[in-house]
Amino acid sequence: MKKLPEQDPNVLRLLKKKRHGLLRIVFSRFGIMFLLILIQFDVALSAIEFFDDYSVVFSVVHGVITLLLLIYLFNCDMDYSAKLTWLVMIDLFPVPVSLLLLYTRSDLGHRVLSRKVAGSIEGSRGKIVQKEEVLTAPEIVESGTDDLCRYLNRSGCYPLFANTDVKFFPLGEDKFRSLLEDLKKAEKFIFLEYFIIDEGLMWGSILKILADKAAEGVDVRVMYDGMCEMSTLSSDYPKRMEKLGIRCKPFSPIRPFFSTYYNYRDHRKIFVIDGKVAYNGGVNLGDEYINHIVRFGHWKDTAVRLEGEAVQGFTLMFLQMWNTTEPEANWDEALIPAGPAEADGWVMPFADDPLDEFKVGENVYMDILNRAKTYVHIMTPYLILDNELETALKFAAQRGVDVRLILPGIPDKKGAYSLAKTHYKSLIRAGVKIFEYTPGFVHAKVFVCDDEKAVVGTINLDYRSLYHHFECATYMFRTSCIPDIEADYQETLAKCRVVTEETIKKERLGIKIRGKLMKFVAPLM
Secondary structure, eight states, X not given: OOOOOOOOTTTGGGTOOOOXXXXXXXXXXXXXXXXXXXXXXXXXHHHHHHHHTTHXXXXXXXXXXXXXXXXXXXXXXXXXXXXXXXXXXXXXXXXXXXXXXXXXXXXXXXXXXXXXXXXXXXXXXXXXXXXXXHHTOHHHHHHTXXXXXXXXXXXXXXXXXXXXXXXXXXXXXXXXXXXXXXHTTOSSEEEEEESOBOTTHHHHHHHHHHHHHHXXXXXXXXXXXXXXXXXTSOTTHHHHHHTTTOEEEEESOOOSSOOGGGGOEEOOEEEEETTTEEEEESOOBSGGGGTSSOSXXXXXOOEEEEEETTHHHHHHHHHHHHGGGSSSOOOTGGGSOOOOOOOSSEEEEEEEOTTSSOOHHHHHHHHHHHHOSSEEEEEOSOBOOOHHHHHHHHHHHHTTOEEEEEEESSOSOHHHHHHHHTTHHHHHHHTOEEEEETTEEEOOOEEEETTTEEEEESOOXXXXXXXXXEEEEEEEESOTTHHHHHHHXXXXXXXXXXXXXXXXXXXXXXXXXXXXXXXXXXXXX
16 A cells, blocks of 8 residues: 655644643633633623522522423424433523523524525525436436435535546545645645644645645635634634635634534535545544544544536535635636536535524435435444434334444544444344444444445534534435445445444443433533
8 A cells, every 4th residue: 555645844844833831721712712701600600699599589480481491492493302301401400401591592693604604505506507407317316316406405506417527535545645646736726624624744745735836826725613723723823824825714713702603613524626626525634534643543534536527516615615704705616617527427515504494414314214225334433313313224224224334443432432322222123233343433424325325425423413513425326436435335344343232231331321321411412
């Protein structure tokens, strides 16, 4: 196997600054924000103590408010699993949970964000025209893919494309090598949007090329989730990138005030080069994703490379998010027709927006499960299911479809790992087969079905992805890479241990207890 590129000693020198330990944290924006939040909590607690002096009045008022909240819960459009969680929490901790429910449902602070995102998505409608001959192809109509496309386009502009070559990468390091070669060929623009960017070999190697291309006049834009400022990047990162000629911005940066919009993170992974090539999948820009550093054993991740007409969908998708904070929306790059590539099958890039009423990611997955005839093979790092998706998995298995799930053998989050196991027994009894990847951690988000359908993208099987994150994925129908996806699934399966009712009984008591306790708050994770 070809080695990953060696670290250029000058690469990280472009941007990387030394951290200064505790002093840096105390005097950083994070430190100030943390202090202000503590002050706000103190004010809230003082208010509760004040009302405690009027206990009888407070009890009556609280009883009325609790009753109104219960009526509200039964009548709102919240998922039933989440409703049950809130009901239990209100019963156990009535005062703080009632306030928390009012706070989270008030949409405090995120209405501006919601309006901007909705406006940008609405402004993108019609920028790419759906080719009628693609949507009415006999194979597309017979498979129901035309119906799925029409559904997706109720929430945005996500056409179905032909003439697109798709290459599947079974590991992050495979994507990385290919990406470096494509970046060197960039002539017009490079757009990238990622949930995590972390300084190291991977990002340093990419950044060196980005800086060189920006110096050549290529339009380079970088967008990352604002939580990176709390973990991997400094708050002045955009300014430092500007010195290299790179336009850069965080999505939803963290600010020192309470706001429900912090719950809505940009979990997408998009790389677009000249409108000709696009990358999508689970691989973030950090060294663990290419197994350059080891965290939680071997890191199993996947990605796809698109070349051809469907790339235009990812260009538009990037600009939808980029334009949310621009004074004036510009769609020029998305309007450039992507050249066709000789290829079999059809491709549909799509996105999921947590601020609208459409549960796009979940519904795409359920559409695959409900239409499957022979098998649905799934890889996911997390399994925190609502009732609808769990029912769809079980129903597919109960009607004879071979439904298989590959999950991590070594977890990155103990809470999520324990929660996943609470679903095992019910799924196995319905006929779903569950496997755990013994070499390490599975971060891939893959659905492959009946040798003709597949989804590779960023959407996990948990509440975060399905309800709270901005997500994206590549839907494929009869593309030539689908056998490669299934072959990789079988190869990965050979490295897994099978989960049975017997192995569930032998699970450590601590994991069982943690999972059962966390079940109460699963929809809030």
